[in-house]
Amino acid sequence: MLEDNMNTPRSRGNGRPALTRPDGTPVRVLVVDDDPDLAEVLSGALRYEGWEVRTAGDGASAVAEARELLPDAVVLDVMLPDTDGFHVLRDLHTVKPDVCVLFLTARDAVEDRIAGITAGGDDYVTKPFSLEEVVARLRGLLRRAGMARQQDEGPRLVVGDLVMDEEAREVTRGGELIELSPTEFELLRFLMRNPRRVLSKAQILDRVWSYDFGGRAHVVELYISYLRKKVDAGREPMIHTVRGAGYVIKPVAGR
CATH class of the missing domain: 3.40.50.2300 (Response regulator)
Incomplete structure (x- = not known):
């Protein structure tokens, strides 16, 4: 089926x-x-x-x-x-x-x-x-x-010790495999393609969900929280909230 x-x-x-x-x-x-x-x-x-x-x-x-x-x-x-x-x-x-x-x-x-x-x-x-x-x-x-x-290895996205293989749809941090849902993967990919850049909720909704912004900000907040539990759990955080502006991913200082 x-x-x-x-x-x-x-x-x-x-x-x-x-x-x-x-x-x-x-x-x-x-x-x-x-x-x-x-x-x-x-x-x-x-x-x-x-x-x-x-x-x-x-x-x-x-x-x-x-x-x-x-x-x-x-x-x-x-x-x-x-x-x-x-x-x-x-x-x-x-x-x-x-x-x-x-x-x-x-x-x-x-x-x-x-x-x-x-x-x-x-x-x-x-x-x-x-x-x-x-x-x-x-x-x-x-x-x-x-x-x-x-053959001809596809590009990998790397932010600090976080690595995404887009073709194999694999994500690791510090060599440890992180299992993501398809939506979590797309959200993380958008963040990793724009490291150190603050992305607004409207930009994320448009790119990941193809939604207009009206009234759906909670969806972004929810999935950001899911990602943090998987990517940042027990580690120095990489995903940050910029109050009133959006979200940004950046490597841990010194890495």
Whole structure:
């Protein structure tokens, strides 16, 4: 199931640097879902990345395909006709212990998320999802695992010890990974693209939410507070309020 407003995947020719295996060969991905239409759409999005993709509609065929393909990553639906994704994951790890696994789940319960991670999954997305999100999550997993490298590395935004990789959609501070929601990521990106510059609430609303300013200042305040809890928690603050003017991000003094 895809979001109604899903983004069409961008091809490498439209500016996204290619991600390959360390030896330069295409990344190998196995898509496991019993919905053939969804599997086809997902496979198409991943092939736009230049990756080698195979599909499977149940657990048994997934393990058989994995033995032949030896995938770098697997997009794995939790609910399959012959078993569940957690059992399939255990079998996949016997075939390729270091495979990256992104679970697809229609269930958003915390217990299901914990079960997936406990079983050895690396990440998950909840249906409905966008193709761009799946691609971005896979790129991030593969790079963090050292199983892929990016050709012509895209630009990174750096403010002090805060680093944003825009292509992998990864943010670290002092080398520690910071998990952000899509909106938090866009807000932080706007701040980091304008370091030491005070940005008004109106500017932020226009850039991040495409809103007119009228009456929505609380949205900016709310998301700034979310960012502070993740970026500045337990550290010297980088995100500052300039009373009556807006917000600014700047490196900690001496860094």
